[in-house]
Amino acid sequence: xxxxxxxxxxxxxxxxxxxxxxxxxxxxxxxxxxxxxxxxxxxxxxxxxxxxxxxxxxxxxxxxxxxxxxxxxxxxxxxxxxxxxxxxxxxxxxxxxxxxxxxxxxxxxxxxxxxxxxxxxxxxxxxxxxxxxxxxxxxxxxxxxxxxxxxxxxxxxxxxxxxxxxxxxxxxxxxxxxxxxxxxxxxxxxxxxxxxxxxxxxxxxxxxxxxxxxxxxxxxxxxxxxxxxxxxxxxxxxxxxxxxxxxxxxxxxxxxxxxxxxxxxxxxxxxxxxxxxxxxxxxxxxxxxxxxxxxxxxxxxxxxxxxxxxxxxxxxxxxxxxxxxxxxxxxxxxxxxxxxxxxxxxxxxxxxxxxxxxxxxxxxxxxxxxxxxxxxxxxxxxxxxxxxxxxxxxxxxxxxxxxxxxxxxxxxxxxxxxxxxxxxxxxxxxxxxxxxxxxxxxxxxxxxxxxxxxxxxxxxxxxxxxxxxxxxxxxxxxxxxxxx
Numbered sequence: 100x101x102x103x104x105x106x107x108x109x110x111x112x113x114x115x116x117x118x119x120x121x122x123x124x125x126x127x128x129x130x131x132x133x134x135x136x137x138x139x140x141x142x143x144x145x146x147x148x149x150x151x152x153x154x155x156x157x158x159x160x161x162x163x164x165x166x167x168x169x170x171x172x173x174x175x176x177x178x179x180x181x182x183x184x185x186x187x188x189x190x191x192x193x194x195x196x197x198x199x200x201x202x203x204x205x206x207x208x209x210x211x212x213x214x215x216x217x218x219x220x221x222x223x224x225x226x227x228x229x230x231x232x233x234x235x236x237x238x239x240x241x242x243x244x245x246x247x248x249x250x251x252x253x254x255x256x257x258x259x260x261x262x263x264x265x266x267x268x269x270x271x272x273x274x275x276x277x278x279x280x281x282x283x284x285x286x287x288x289x290x291x292x293x294x295x296x297x298x299x300x301x302x303x304x305x306x307x308x309x310x311x312x313x314x315x316x317x318x319x320x321x322x323x324x325x326x327x328x329x330x331x332x333x334x335x336x337x338x339x340x341x342x343x344x345x346x347x348x349x350x351x352x353x354x355x356x357x358x359x360x361x362x363x364x365x366x367x368x369x370x371x372x373x374x375x376x377x378x379x380x381x382x383x384x385x386x387x388x389x390x391x392x393x394x395x396x397x398x399x400x401x402x403x404x405x406x407x408x409x410x411x412x413x414x415x416x417x418x419x420x421x422x423x424x425x426x427x428x429x430x431x432x433x434x435x436x437x438x439x440x441x442x443x444x445x446x447x448x449x450x451x452x453x454x455x456x457x458x459x460x461x462x463x464x465x466x467x468x469x470x471x472x473x474x475x476x477x478x479x480x481x482x483x484x485x486x487x488x489x490x491x492x493x494x495x496x497x498x499x500x501x502x503x504x505x506x507x508x509x510x511x512x513x514x515x516x517x518x519x520x521x522x523x524x525x526x527x528x529x530x531x532x533x534x535x536x537x538x539x540x541x542x543x544x545x546x547x548x549x550x551x552x553x554x555x556x557x558x559x560x561x562x563x564x565x566x567x568x569x570x571x572x573x574x575x576x577x578x579x580x581x582x583x
Contacts, residue, residue, distance in 0.1 A: 117124075136466075186222055186239055187542070188258070196230045204228060204474045227279050250513040252324045253332070255283060266296070266398055271334065281319060284334070286328040291421060299330060299398070304330045306374055316385060316395040340380035340446070349481065352488055353518070355450040358384075360441055360514045361392035367507035374400050377434065379442030379447060380422040400455035420462040421447060421455045425498050428466045437500035440510060444495025447498045451488070452480040456496060470498070487517035490526035497529075 115331040190196040195292040202448035203223040209244055225231045256281075264268050267284045274281050288298035307330075311317070317333040341356065343350060350358070369376060377399040382479035385393040399417050401408055414430040416423065426434060446489070448456045457468035474496055478489035489515050497503050504510040504525060554576030 105249075109280050133298045142238045144267070145543075146234070170452040173419050186236075187223075188436075189239060189431040190225070190231065195235065196225065200228075200230050204230070236266050252283065252327060252329055256279070259285070265329075266290070267300075276455075280334045280336075282332050284330040284332065288326065291328060298330055300330065303397045305401070306397045307332065309372055310369055310374070312365055314361045314391070314393055315368065333384040333393075334392055335387055337386045339382050340384040340386060340392070340450070343386060344381055344449060344453065352451065352484055353505075354516075356488065356514055356518055358386075358392050358450070359443070360511065360518075362446075363507045363510050363514060364393055365392075365394040366439050366443065367511065368437070369378075369400075370403075372509060373402050373404055375403055375434055375436065376439050377427065378418055378445060379439050380419050381446055384446070401434070402579065406432075409434070416466070417535065418442070420465040421457070423466065423469060424500070425470050426500055428469060435500070436506050437496070440495055440504050440507070441500075443510075444492060447495065448474065448477055448492050451477050451484060451492065454480070485517065485520075487521065487523050490523055490528065491517060493529070494523075494526040 116411040162229060184285075187201055191198055191201055204221055208221050208224055212398065221238055222231075226233060226236065251549045252272075253273055256275060258271045258273060260268060261271050267286055270283045270285065272281050272283045273279070286296065286300050290300075301321060304318055306319030307316070308321070316335060317329070319333065320329075320331040322329060348570075362379070365381075366376065374397070376394070378396060379394075383394065383396045385395050387393065409432045410431070413432045416428045416430055418424070418427045422445040424434075424438040425475060427438055445456050456474040457465050457472065459465040459468065478486070479483040483567045494503060494513075495510070504513075509525045515527050516523045
């Protein structure tokens with residue numbers, strides 16, 4: 100389960116080329132699902148602090164020198180590294196290795212240590228017996244280093260890493276005072292001295308704290324512990340809508356409508372409180388095991404009344420390419436509820452069809468399509484969709500913000516109509532008159548006949564017009580003569 104992935108900031112010249120897009124889906128681009136390489140903690144003398152934990156007995160110089168021919172197997176096992184001790188717990192918890200397999204490797208390690216007088220790494224034995232791959236070991240090491248580096252947050256016991264993105268790492272933790280699980284988002288060290296990122300991080304926490312809705316991940320605390328800036332939030336035990344789409348490819352229409360309604364309700368609350376989310380996408384929608392949808396990650400949220408921030412960000416695109424609205428791409432100053440409705444529309448389209456509205460090999464290609472190209476109608480991709488649902492998607496994805504739903508209330512009305520099997524009140528088919536004229540224009544010989552008829556009609560109208568003018572003039576002359 101991944102919680103709280105951050106959105107991406109895009110500019111036309113710098114970061115726009117730094118976001119990877121997959122060929123058909125966003126499977127290849129979940130930023131917080133990628134393993135990250137954190138810098139190891141170091142001691143005062145500059146040496147990496149990787150190995151023994153504080154409560155782990157350290158090997159003596161005697162044992163380091165190899166003088167251990169009379170040592171017992173128990174003494175050998177006590178010289179194992181802290182990483183080995185923790186790795187044994189985690190690989191069993193995550194189902195990577197069974198308890199029997201772990202015990203088998205531990206027994207071999209003890210036997211070899213006793214026989215050769217030197218400690219044997221449990222990790223090396225897990226690799227040797229092909230219970231784990233080197234890549235898995237590297238990822239586990241990275242996770243453990245990240246967990247150890249955040250253990251100093253008071254009042255919380257860090258359990259494991261849930262995910263990592265460009266802007267934060269999220270951990271599962273236990274709040275000791277209330278004995279409950281929470282999720283803690285931690286700002287990476289590389290941003291800990293950057294006022295801009297720190298301000299944005301705390302702004303997210305303050306925005307989330309003002310929102311209180313069953314369909315929004317709740318904020319619990321925000322603060323700093325040493326060099327770590329952290330944001331504590333409700334832990335959602337489930338998966339993301341992105342995971343659900345990857346698993347099923349398409350979400351059944353009625354289920355998709357019900358999920359859409361929950362997120363629309365969350366947006367209604369956020370908008371009424373004065374915030375626009377700006378990064379609606381499947382990875383930012385958490386799903387509990389009981390089927391409740393919760394909107395997460397307010398990292399790009401902005402108060403609609405914050406004119407100063409809006410003008411400071413003018414001309415820059417903030418969002419995720421697959422789901423970003425046209426006005427966000429243009430860097431418009433006035434970003435309001437219709438922008439979130441567009442992102443939710445792209446998400447709804449993805450749920451119903453199993454693919455994003457627009458694809459491309461680069462972010463710029465995808466965003467250009469958001470600006471200029473009409474998406475293939477959802478019911479053309481998935482013919483089983485009802486007309487009301489297809490009309491809702493179409494209206495949510497209109498290019499001009501003025502042509503979309505203006506608020507979440509309107510969207511909720513139409514969703515309820517679709518769930519009841521009725522036609523929507525706000526979404527109506529758009530008739531393209533220019534396209535219609537093109538479609539009915541005759542071709543070939545028919546076109547020649549039409550042109551002749553048209554020419555004849557034009558000549559007839561001219562003759563009639565001239566006759567009418569002459570008639571008027573004659574009548575005026577007659578009236579003048581009679582008056583004399």
